Amino acid sequence: MSLAPQPGRQLPLLNEMNRYFWISGATGRLQVLRCGDCGTWIHPYAGLCPKCRSGKLAPEAVSGRGTVVGYTVNQHPWQPDVPVPYVVALVELEEQSNIRLLTNLPGCPIDAVHIGMAVEVCFEDHGDVYVPQFQPRSAA
Ligand SMILES: [Zn+2]
Structure with a gap:
């Protein structure tokens, strides 16, 4: 699923260390770095497997499924273009317990957000950058 760009979003500068992550939404599949020797998932980018x-690391698609392990509700209008309130969530990917993304839950009522909530990735489409966002997991 593709979301409209969020006004006021600060986009990353792409380079060879992060491009795979930020453009992975073009295929609809979130990609995370993975060790080719031991299979450990690595995020954010690192030059060596922890x-x-x-050093045999390469991007690989993950399921896109995860769980909310922490969140806060921002009420302060830090940027005039970004409507408040909104959720800032920490989502742990199902592939590995320590692979977590700081993200938002657009379209999800704030009162419905909870620790342990099952979510799935969707992407905010900025043309050359796809910001991973999450939404409640569908029952299917
Ligand atoms: Zn390794």
Whole structure:
């Protein structure tokens, strides 16, 4: 699923260390770095595997499914273009317990957000950058 760009969103500068992550929404599949020797998922980017020290790392698609492990509701209008309130959530991917993304839950009522909430990735489409966002997981 693709979302309209959020006004006021600060976009990352792409480089060879992060491009795979920020453009992965073009295919609809979130990609995270993975160690080719021991299979450890790595996020954010690192030059070596933190588990086995291998440098044989490559982006690989993950399921896009995760769980909300923390969140806060921002009430302050830090940027005039960004409507408040909105949720800032920490989502843990199902592939590995320590792979977490700081994200938003657009379209999800704030009162419905809770720790343990099952979510799935969607992407905010900025043309050359796709910001991973999450929404409640569909029952299917
Ligand atoms: Zn490794």
